[in-house]
Each structure stands twice: as structure tokens, then as C-alpha cells.
Amino acid sequence: MTGLVFLIPIALGMGLLGLGAFLWSMRDGQYDDMDGAAARILIEEDEPLEDDA
Template sequence: MTMLLWMIPIALMMGFLGLVGFMWSLKSGQYDDLDGAAQRILMDDEAPLSDPAMSTDD
């Protein structure tokens, strides 16, 4: 049962980290534009990475 003395604080600590993480994300404005974030992932990067196997013309 002494195991519990370790497990409970560890469990609480993990929960607390999650809470802090949420608070941080809230504060840093990550929920300000939910629609935009969902769409931005579909956008191409501005400049394609150079690929030596391809020709360089556009």
C-alpha cells in the first residue's frame, strides 16, 4: 500500500500539469481563432523545400 503514497501524488501532479498547460494555452491566445487554426494546416508553405531530384524551373 505504500506504493499509493507515490502514485497519488504522481497522479495529482500529472493532472495539475495538464491544468497549468491549459491555463497557459488560454493565456497565450490559442483559442482566439479556432477556425483559422483548423484551416491553416491545409495551406502550403510559402516556399517549397528545394528538392535536388527535381528540375529548378517553376
């Protein structure tokens, strides 16, 4: 029973910490452009290597 005295505040603190991190990332603009990151991987900026065969 005394274990709950320690575990409940720790669980609540971790939950509040996770909520704070989520709200910080929302305010920072982490989730603004979800489609751009998916399309950015398809853009090829480097020129291909020439084959010397």
C-alpha cells in the same frame, strides 16, 4: 499500500501540470481563432507549376 503513497501525489502533480499547461495555452491565445486555421489550409499562395509538355 505503500505504492499509493507514491502514486497519488504523482497523479495529482501530473493533473496539476496538465491543468497549468491548459491554462497557459488559453492565456497565450492558442484557441482564439479556430475557424481561421481550418480555412488557412485551403488558401493557395504558390503559383502552380507550368506544364512543359
